Amino acid sequence: MDTVTGTVRNVIFASHDSLFKIVAVDISATTLVWTEPEIVVKGNLGDLQEGTEYEFSGHLVAHPKYGQQFDAVSYQSQRPTSHDGLVDYLASDRFPGIGPKTAAKIVDALGIGAVDTIVKDPDVLQKVGLSAKKADMLASSLRENLGLEQVIIGLGEVGLTGALANKVYGRYQEDALDVVRANPYQLIVDIEGIGFRVADGIARQLDIPADDPQRLGGALMDALFQITDRDGDTYAEPARLLDGAKSRLAGGGLGGVSDEQLTAALRDLADDRRISITDGRIFPKRLFDAEWQIANHLFALKSAAEGYDDDDITTTLNQVEHDLDIEYDATQRTAVVDALQNHVFLLTGGPGTGKTTVVNGIVRAYAQLNAIRLDPNSYDSDTAYPIMLVAPTGRAAKRMSETTGLPASTIHRLLGLAIDTTDYEPPELPDGLLIVDEMSMVDTYLFRILLDAVHPGITLILVGDKDQLPSVGPGQVFADLLASHTLPQAELTHIHRQDARSSITTLAHDINNGQLPDDFTAKQADRSFISCGPGQIQAAVRQVVTAAKAKFDAMQVQVLAPMYRGVAGVDALNPLVQDIFNPKASERTKEIDAGDHQYRIGDKVLQLVNNPEKNVYNGEIGLVTGIVSATKDDGAHLIVDFDGNEIDYASNELKSITLAYATSIHKAQGSEFDMVILPLTMASRRMLKRNLVYTAITRAKKFLIMIGDQEAFRTAVTTMADNRHTGLVDRLRKVFKLAPTEPDATDGETAATTTSNARVNDAQSLAVASTATGQVLHEAVAPPIAANGSDQAAGPTILTPALVARDAVDPMIGMEGITPQTA
Numbered sequence: 007m008d009t010v011t012g013t014v015r016n017v018i019f020a021s022h023d024s025l026f027k028i029v030a031v032d033i034s035a036t037t038l039v040w041t042e043p044e045i046v047v048k049g050n051l052g053d054l055q056e057g058t059e060y061e062f063s064g065h066l067v068a069h070p071k072y073g074q075q076f077d078a079v080s081y082q083s084q085r086p087t088s089h090d091g092l093v094d095y096l097a098s099d100r101f102p103g104i105g106p107k108t109a110a111k112i113v114d115a116l117g118i119g120a121v122d123t124i125v126k127d128p129d130v131l132q133k134v135g136l137s138a139k140k141a142d143m144l145a146s147s148l149r150e151n152l153g154l155e156q157v158i159i160g161l162g163e164v165g166l167t168g169a170l171a172n173k174v175y176g177r178y179q180e181d182a183l184d185v186v187r188a189n190p191y192q193l194i195v196d197i198e199g200i201g202f203r204v205a206d207g208i209a210r211q212l213d214i215p216a217d218d219p220q221r222l223g224g225a226l227m228d229a230l231f232q233i234t235d236r237d238g239d240t241y242a243e244p245a246r247l248l249d250g251a252k253s254r255l256a257g258g259g260l261g262g263v264s265d266e267q268l269t270a271a272l273r274d275l276a277d278d279r280r281i282s283i284t285d286g287r288i289f290p291k292r293l294f295d296a297e298w299q300i301a302n303h304l305f306a307l308k309s310a311a312e313g314y315d316d317d318d319i320t321t322t323l324n325q326v327e328h329d330l331d332i333e334y335d336a337t338q339r340t341a342v343v344d345a346l347q348n349h350v351f352l353l354t355g356g357p358g359t360g361k362t363t364v365v366n367g368i369v370r371a372y373a374q375l376n377a378i379r380l381d382p383n384s385y386d387s388d389t390a391y392p393i394m395l396v397a398p399t400g401r402a403a404k405r406m407s408e409t410t411g412l413p414a415s416t417i418h419r420l421l422g423l424a425i426d427t428t429d430y431e432p433p434e435l436p437d438g439l440l441i442v443d444e445m446s447m448v449d450t451y452l453f454r455i456l457l458d459a460v461h462p463g464i465t466l467i468l469v470g471d472k473d474q475l476p477s478v479g480p481g482q483v484f485a486d487l488l489a490s491h492t493l494p495q496a497e498l499t500h501i502h503r504q505d506a507r508s509s510i511t512t513l514a515h516d517i518n519n520g521q522l523p524d525d526f527t528a529k530q531a532d533r534s535f536i537s538c539g540p541g542q543i544q545a546a547v548r549q550v551v552t553a554a555k556a557k558f559d560a561m562q563v564q565v566l567a568p569m570y571r572g573v574a575g576v577d578a579l580n581p582l583v584q585d586i587f588n589p590k591a592s593e594r595t596k597e598i599d600a601g602d603h604q605y606r607i608g609d610k611v612l613q614l615v616n617n618p619e620k621n622v623y624n625g626e627i628g629l630v631t632g633i634v635s636a637t638k639d640d641g642a643h644l645i646v647d648f649d650g651n652e653i654d655y656a657s658n659e660l661k662s663i664t665l666a667y668a669t670s671i672h673k674a675q676g677s678e679f680d681m682v683i684l685p686l687t688m689a690s691r692r693m694l695k696r697n698l699v700y701t702a703i704t705r706a707k708k709f710l711i712m713i714g715d716q717e718a719f720r721t722a723v724t725t726m727a728d729n730r731h732t733g734l735v736d737r738l739r740k741v742f743k744l745a746p747t748e749p750d751a752t753d754g755e756t757a758a759t760t761t762s763n764a765r766v767n768d769a770q771s772l773a774v775a776s777t778a779t780g781q782v783l784h785e786a787v788a789p790p791i792a793a794n795g796s797d798q799a800a801g802p803t804i805l806t807p808a809l810v811a812r813d814a815v816d817p818m819i820g821m822e823g824i825t826p827q828t829a
């Protein structure tokens with residue numbers, strides 16, 4: 007490692023949302039072979055001050071445009087090392103109220119280490135004779151000047167550097183070192199991106215013993231988050247949790263622990279109310295609370311229903327049918343009536359069964375019955391529009407707006423949810439109709455937050471297709487709500503769609519019923535199947551996309567793949583399709599290098615995280631409209647147009663987007679495309695599930711081209727996804743005072759609520775579960791449940807930044823692409 011010592015002349019670039027800076031430094035000493043008087047230093051440089059001298063450690067790197075720069079991994083200010091230097095420093099402008107006389111008095115009394123002494127214990131200044139006020143001021147200015155720098159250095163000493171150190175500082179500020187030293191495993195709970203391995207590495211630096219209860223608690227919490235926030239359950243079964251914790255502890259190189267010790271750690275976590283153990287299920291506290299709050303809130307809403315006069319409804323509905331020139335079938339008609347007569351209503355159905363048609367009926371009938379004007383322009387800016395149409399993604403909201411002709415937004419936008427909200431307050435929504443589309447994508451956290459804003463003046467309609475993939479985040483809220491049979495609901499089954507898309511629609515329904523139709527491989531007007539082996543997939547995709555280019559633009563054609571890796575994976579197909587739709591025309595074509603791929607103007611890109619501040623959300627697809635070249639003062643920028651919303655990405659923000667020619671099926675939820683190209687091979691066997699392929703083909707509006715191995719399609723169609731383990735059905739049944747649902751192996755929905763050990767087939771781990779945790783499970787006092795089933799003692803879950811961040815960031819990133827296990 008080399009060092010550069012010198013004074014910061016000026017800050018060339020400072021990132022708004024990280025500690026990254028580029029600064030010009032006048033060199034006083036360096037270990038480099040360097041003849042110039044100055045050098046450009048870049049790195050996570052905290053709150054460096056111009057005019058101050060620092061020592062930077064790092065190495066020289068070559069920038070393609072700006073030549074050689076010093077990449078600093080750490081830095082520290084060169085504090086004055088002489089008596090007089092320190093007096094000058096303390097008497098300088100940065101410490102108002104301290105003149106040369108006082109400064110000299112301080113240094114005389116406290117010596118050359120005065121700064122550290124004061125930061126540790128400001129009271130020493132009073133002994134020197136400073137007033138309490140002056141002492142306080144000096145101590146806090148010193149802390150401000152040195153705080154961040156010291157914290158970053160301190161974090162570096164325990165192994166936390168770069169982006170992770172930034173995150174930790176961002177979360178705890180000046181308390182960061184205290185928190186990390188007190189319990190590094192706390193980071194697992196509080197900081198997105200820090201798991202057991204990183205926390206355990208810090209713990210080793212701090213000499214925390216292998217069997218320290220905090221370490222065991224950390225392993226248990228990390229294993230629990232893996233099962234909930236990453237795999238999608240809302241609770242863990244004891245055997246699986248203990249197995250997960252044990253493998254983490256064994257992997258830390260510090261040796262294993264006994265079952266008794268783990269059991270005690272589990273009990274501690276329950277005592278600290280970080281987990282809730284009930285009925286042999288272990289919940290993270292916030293998911294436990296969220297499920298109870300959802301159940302209680304829905305119960306309160308359902309009880310508040312008033313309803314309209316039956317004759318009024320009939321007259322209104324007849325009028326609506328006349329206006330829309332449609333005749334509702336019996337189920338659809340009942341659905342519209344029930345939706346209007348209740349405060350909460352669930353509407354599910356496959357493609358083409360008329361969900362949108364029913365939603366349109368509900369909106370119009372509601373407006374008529376309540377004498378509401380539907381034209382949003384007739385409302386002035388002070389009057390809230392009472393028809394609130396929302397969806398979990400921007401694209402789904404846009405589609406909703408197109409099919410209803412009314413404004414629609416994302417749920418995040420309606421709720422004013424931001425990424426960094428620490429003290430989030432639900433907005434005051436007006437009385438009116440709130441319709442949530444694509445409800446299958448809404449996870450437990452988001453639904454709880456949404457319900458917080460819903461009051462009895464609102465009629466809430468939840469619409470979705472329960473057979474599609476569940477939400478990326480924990481839970482399967484929509485399927486659970488339906489399976490609980492606690493709320494009025496309708497399932498539309500009759501296919502009304504009669505257009506050219508109907509062959510895709512009927513295929514979707516066949517697949518949902520577990521069959522490939524006899525004509526699966528026969529060419530239809532709107533779909534075809536190209537049979538080929540894994541080695542030919544890329545050639546087939548290239549051929550299909552080249553032909554499609556004559557008819558469609560890149561935004562209309564979507565390649566969907568179940569995995570990231572492999573020959574038929576997203577990572578391989580993206581550049582392949584990019585080269586067809588937007589090839590590099592010449593050596594002079596502008597490009598931004600994003601590591602494993604390049605962006606050019608005209609490229610189709612996918613947003614990977616929710617960014618409410620910029621009004622762009624996970625799953626949205628945009629077009630690159632500009633590339634701003636790097637200058638001496640700033641790095642390159644990419645401009646992306648998301649349906650008229652132009653977003654500027656600095657080069658350090660490029661990780662929140664990727665190429666979108668090929669995406670995972672999960673990412674395409676809530677979106678539709680004119681043409682969908684779906685390659686499937688047995689290499690992704692692990693992912694081949696009915697709801698995955700069903701979700702994929704229902705994204706196709708006009709054409710569906712399936713490519714690959716017919717066996718892969720058959721496997722997918724006949725393989726049901728594991729149900730997620732959730733407690734919501736039980737909570738709802740309890741709050742609504744209904745008997746628990748009977749476990750039924752044939753019913754996919756209710757099976758989710760059983761204690762079936764489908765995922766725990768290891769007899770040994772079951773034995774451990776029944777012995778080691780049996781005691782805890784009996785002893786742990788589940789929080790008192792009020793008469794209506796609420797966890798009163800727990801109080802509301804506070805929306806922590808980590809919670810919001812976990813909500814906002816798609817945990818599937820990087821997880822779908824796990825290398826397939828070949829059988």
Ligand SMILES: Nc1ncnc2c1ncn2[C@@H]1O[C@H](COP(=O)(O)OP(=O)(O)OP(=O)(O)O)[C@@H](O)[C@H]1O
Nearest residue numbers: 333334335356357358359360361362363364502503
């Ligand atoms: N009762 C009906 N009589 C005649 N046509 C109907 C009826 N219900 C729906 N349709 C027509 O069927 C087609 C599909 O309906 P709609 O778009 O409402 O279904 P959907 O469930 O929202 O489908 P998707 O989920 O695929 O968007 C539309 O063309 C619609 O006009």
